[in-house]
Amino acid sequence: xxxxRALIWRMDLxxxxxxxxxxxxxxxxxxxRLDFFECSKLAGELRSEIIxxxxxxxGHLAPSLGVVELTLALLRAxxxxxxxxxxxxxxxxxxxxxxxxxxxxxxxxxxxxxxxxFPKRTESPYDxxxxxxxxxxxSAALGMAMARDLAGKKHHVTAVIGDGSMTAGMAFEAxxxxxxxxxxxxxxxxxxxxxxSRNVGALSLFLSSNLSANxxxxxxxxxxxxxxxxxxxxxxxxxxxxxxxxxxxxFFSPSFLFEALNFNYVxxxxxxxxxxxxxxxxxxxxxxAPVLVHVLTQKGRGFTPAEKNPAHFHGLGAFNPDTGEAYxxxxxxxxxxxFSSALIELAxxxxxxxxxxxxxxxxTGLAAFAERFPKRFxxxxxxxxxxxxxxxxxxxxxLKPVVAVYSTFLQRSYxxxxxxxxxxxxxVIFCLDRAGIVGEDGPTHHGAFDLSYLRHMPxxxxxxxxxxxxxxxxxxxxxxxxxxxxxxxPRGFRDGAVSERPARVLPWARxxxxxxxxxxxxxxxxxxxxxxxxxxxxxxxxSGKRIxxxxxxxxxxxxxxxxxxxxxRHSRLLLVEENALAGGFSSAVLELLADRGFLEKGLCVxxxxxxxxxxxxxxxxxxxxxxxxxxxxxxxxxxxxxAAN
Ligand SMILES: Cc1ncc(C[n+]2csc(CCOP(=O)(O)OP(=O)(O)O)c2C)c(N)n1
Numbered sequence: 001x002x003x004x005r006a007l008i009w010r011m012d013l014x015x016x017x018x019x020x021x022x023x024x025x026x027x028x029x030x031x032x033r034l035d036f037f038e039c040s041k042l043a044g045e046l047r048s049e050i051i052x053x054x055x056x057x058x059g060h061l062a063p064s065l066g067v068v069e070l071t072l073a074l075l076r077a078x079x080x081x082x083x084x085x086x087x088x089x090x091x092x093x094x095x096x097x098x099x100x101x102x103x104x105x106x107x108x109x110x111x112x113x114x115x116x117x118f119p120k121r122t123e124s125p126y127d128x129x130x131x132x133x134x135x136x137x138x139s140a141a142l143g144m145a146m147a148r149d150l151a152g153k154k155h156h157v158t159a160v161i162g163d164g165s166m167t168a169g170m171a172f173e174a175x176x177x178x179x180x181x182x183x184x185x186x187x188x189x190x191x192x193x194x195x196x197s198r199n200v201g202a203l204s205l206f207l208s209s210n211l212s213a214n215x216x217x218x219x220x221x222x223x224x225x226x227x228x229x230x231x232x233x234x235x236x237x238x239x240x241x242x243x244x245x246x247x248x249x250x251f252f253s254p255s256f257l258f259e260a261l262n263f264n265y266v267x268x269x270x271x272x273x274x275x276x277x278x279x280x281x282x283x284x285x286x287x288x289a290p291v292l293v294h295v296l297t298q299k300g301r302g303f304t305p306a307e308k309n310p311a312h313f314h315g316l317g318a319f320n321p322d323t324g325e326a327y328x329x330x331x332x333x334x335x336x337x338x339f340s341s342a343l344i345e346l347a348x349x350x351x352x353x354x355x356x357x358x359x360x361x362x363x364t365g366l367a368a369f370a371e372r373f374p375k376r377f378x379x380x381x382x383x384x385x386x387x388x389x390x391x392x393x394x395x396x397x398x399l400k401p402v403v404a405v406y407s408t409f410l411q412r413s414y415x416x417x418x419x420x421x422x423x424x425x426x427x428v429i430f431c432l433d434r435a436g437i438v439g440e441d442g443p444t445h446h447g448a449f450d451l452s453y454l455r456h457m458p459x460x461x462x463x464x465x466x467x468x469x470x471x472x473x474x475x476x477x478x479x480x481x482x483x484x485x486x487x488x489x490p491r492g493f494r495d496g497a498v499s500e501r502p503a504r505v506l507p508w509a510r511x512x513x514x515x516x517x518x519x520x521x522x523x524x525x526x527x528x529x530x531x532x533x534x535x536x537x538x539x540x541x542x543s544g545k546r547i548x549x550x551x552x553x554x555x556x557x558x559x560x561x562x563x564x565x566x567x568x569r570h571s572r573l574l575l576v577e578e579n580a581l582a583g584g585f586s587s588a589v590l591e592l593l594a595d596r597g598f599l600e601k602g603l604c605v606x607x608x609x610x611x612x613x614x615x616x617x618x619x620x621x622x623x624x625x626x627x628x629x630x631x632x633x634x635x636x637x638x639x640x641x642x643a644a645n
């Protein structure tokens with residue numbers, strides 16, 4: 001039976017228009033039956049499939065293209081019915097998804113109702129750990145290995161982590177622990193010398209293939225030419241030097257680092273050479289100790305535009321699969337761009353301003369700042385916690401550090417913000433991009449919690465602009481403040497432009513009235529304020545009622561005076577935010593109203609925001625619509641409130 005199947009496979013291969021090998025992979029173990037020639041054909045098919053789907057749906061292209069052969073090697077080496085493979089970040093797991101039972105759904109990647117862009121335990125039994133944030137894989141893998149040991153089992157546990165993700169402290173905490181535990185555990189270091197942009201840090205030098213290959217070659221050539229230039233004895237000295245080469249290589253190679261942590265080191269291995277990797281994984285499987293397999297890959301491999309510009313193709317929207325050219329609104333003036341240009345403007349006149357990113361200069365808009373003020377720009381790697389305390393240290397010395405980070409990733413730094421910044425009332429500015437619903441990246445990436453995790457910290461100010469123009473005002477307001485300030489703004493754009501007028505410092509803890517009415521008051525935080533304004537106008541036209549709409553501007557300190565004044569003048573109050581309702585802006589307002597006795601007096605309050613559930617992935621506008629956080633959702637709640645007595 002097996003022989004017959006193998007024969008059919010080979011026959012199909014020989015007959016030009018053969019169906020894809022990919023279409024016959026029913027289970028991950030099917031990959032084991034392929035020979036290296038078939039695997040290389042399959043690698044090509046996987047790349048075509050990934051490129052064509054990501055070109056339509058957007059996604060993480062370059063990371064996934066880089067690990068196609070590595071994925072095949074893992075599936076050949078391990079039995080996924082027993083063994084565990086844990087992907088770090090998980091943005092590179094597209095080939096893995098295709099080979100582990102999700103080929104038929106792959107065209108739905110990142111779409112609402114479709115498969116996730118990241119490994120997800122509820123999606124497949126082969127996704128043994130849910131992920132989206134970086135540098136968790138070794139900890140999770142060690143946990144699984146320790147559970148295996150306790151159960152007296154023998155299967156293999158393998159974490160696959162990129163060199164960018166390896167820069168985070170958490171990865172080292174896990175290596176340190178794993179080395180001490182000493183149980184069998186395989187860590188595959190996928191080294192492409194890139195994080196999203198070029199990887200940074202002293203460690204990246206140590207890991208770099210330049211060191212282990214090019215650097216060694218250069219060094220060798222120089223030593224050879226020096227020795228050969230010595231008359232008579234040069235040749236003999238060369239022979240001695242060649243014998244010492246291995247020792248020198250061992251000393252300077254990354255093995256030095258990992259062996260100190262009690263890991264056996266194997267590598268560097270060519271991550272596009274399936275045969276070599278297969279040999280190495282067989283070797284790794286036989287070790288009765290933690291092993292680090294250092295694999296060198298090329299980010300974007302097999303798609304020329306991505307090979308040339310891996311940072312751009314790291315994660316992107318729809319594009320032309322023939323040319324790599326982006327479709328859509330790449331030129332739109334987003335909040336990120338408004339932040340980027342406003343910060344540069346401020347920094348021109350204020351040498352205290354420094355900008356810090358945790359491996360995301362492009363995503364946060366700091367790349368332009370880095371070009372303009374290279375000495376005042378810091379990329380710490382994927383180290384959000386360190387970024388915050390670094391900023392705190394700088395602030396003690398009179399600098400005005402601006403930490404630009406996605407809302408979801410700042411979750412990592414809760415204690416650093418609280419203990420190192422807020423407690424000492426240090427003037428660090430946090431610019432939180434991607435706050436609220438982000439869209440296709442889904443629950444690991446929605447910025448749903450920042451208002452909740454920041455607003456209870458004493459000394460902290462939390463602001464949310466209604467549009468790009470107000471973001472400029474908030475930035476200058478934050479620079480003028482004498483304590484920590486966070487500004488949170490969404491992915492994408494509201495007005496898509498800023499006005500010509502210079503930015504101005506906003507009145508502290510005051511909101512902005514956008515419309516005065518009598519029948520209902522709406523207070524909205526951030527970007528939702530303008531949608532609420534449009535909704536109110538539409539409802540007014542239809543109902544003849546008059547609605548007050550205010551832009552909160554400050555979530556902390558709460559604009560108490562303005563809120564209480566509205567509560568006195570209205571019998572109905574609607575609160576809107578794109579943050580978890582639990583502990584967010586509307587919670588703060590409710591606390592105030594309860595404390596001041598307004599709830600007892602019969603004020604009718606309704607809240608709109610994110611539910612106490614993780615919001616799935618899908619298009620930003622679609623998710624907002626589903627959650628009722630778009631104009632039409634707001635209209636219906638307003639009508640409902642006006643209809644009630
Ligand atoms: C905690 C956290 N911060 C930032 C990010 C955003 N991010 C996603 S992938 C990535 C780079 C990862 O680099 P690497 O691990 O080397 O993988 P590669 O993309 O090069 O394959 C970053 C910074 C994240 N996912 N998690």
